[in-house]
Amino acid sequence: LQCIKTPGHTQDHCVYFCPELDGLFSGDLLQARFGHPMTQMLFGDLRSYLKSLQTVAHLGPKLLFPGHGEFSWQCHLDIQKTRELAAKMIETVHQMIIQQEATVTKDIIQKFAQKHKITDPTDVFVLKGSIRMVLEYLKDKIVQTNQINDPYKTTMDVNKKGPGGLTMEQIFARVQESRRLD
Numbered sequence: 001l002q003c004i005k006t007p008g009h010t011q012d013h014c015v016y017f018c019p020e021l022d023g024l025f026s027g028d029l030l031q032a033r034f035g036h037p038m039t040q041m042l043f044g045d046l047r048s049y050l051k052s053l054q055t056v057a058h059l060g061p062k063l064l065f066p067g068h069g070e071f072s073w074q075c076h077l078d079i080q081k082t083r084e085l086a087a088k089m090i091e092t093v094h095q096m097i098i099q100q101e102a103t104v105t106k107d108i109i110q111k112f113a114q115k116h117k118i119t120d121p122t123d124v125f126v127l128k129g130s131i132r133m134v135l136e137y138l139k140d141k142i143v144q145t146n147q148i149n150d151p152y153k154t155t156m157d158v159n160k161k162g163p164g165g166l167t168m169e170q171i172f173a174r175v176q177e178s179r180r181l182d
Contacts, residue, residue: 001016001017001018002016002017002018002019003015003016004016004017004055004056004059006027006029006052006055006056007045007048007049007051007052008029008044008045008046008047008048008049008050008051008052008053009027009028009029009044009049010028010044011044011045011048013027013028013029013052014027015027015029015052015056017056017059017061021063022060022061022062022063022075023061023062023063023064023065024056024059024061024063024064024065024075025065026056026064026065026066026067027066027067028067028068029049029052029053029056029067030053030056030064030066030075030078030079030082031066031067031068031069044133045133045136046086046090046133046134046136046137047137049086049133050083050086053079053082053083053086054083056079057076057079057080057083060076061075061076062074062075062076063075064078066078089112089130089131089134090134090137090138092112092115092116093108093112093131093134093135093138094138096108096111096112097138105131105132105135108131108135109124109127109128109131112127112131113127
């Protein structure tokens with residue numbers, strides 16, 4: 001049994017991999033609980049979470065024993081689905097900001113929930129934390145590269161004004177102010 005550090009859900013999160021069974025005991029890294037698929041991911045640090053998903057994908061486990069929900073015989077598909085959901089969440093929030101559908105955290109959460117028909121109070125609660133981590137992830141990308149990557153692999157100048165006359169830096173300043181008010 002191998003203990004593998006997989007930060008992301010929490011800083012000290014780990015999974016256990018049993019090579020003899022090709023089994024992954026994922027804790028909260030991967031979940032199979034009931035609820036909306038977009039709320040299956042619980043992360044405290046999205047960048048670390050995505051790296052940890054990649055780490056466990058390279059192990060090639062066949063069996064998944066999640067911390068919540070039923071076991072699965074198709075762990076590789078569960079990992080792939082989770083990575084795709086995370087990418088979809090990042091893309092959706094990114095597009096909301098670029099298109100200025102919402103520039104305040106509370107509005108982003110509300111519009112995301114409406115767009116994906118997330119109504120269960122528990123799912124909405126989980127979504128709030130996930131969206132905040134996506135915003136942190138996007139903010140970090142802008143600070144590190146002074147650019148934001150769109151889903152089509154092109155880049156956008158953060159100083160270029162969008163349709164509403166705001167730069168990406170101004171939008172994120174509004175998001176940060178909204179967080180302080182929350």
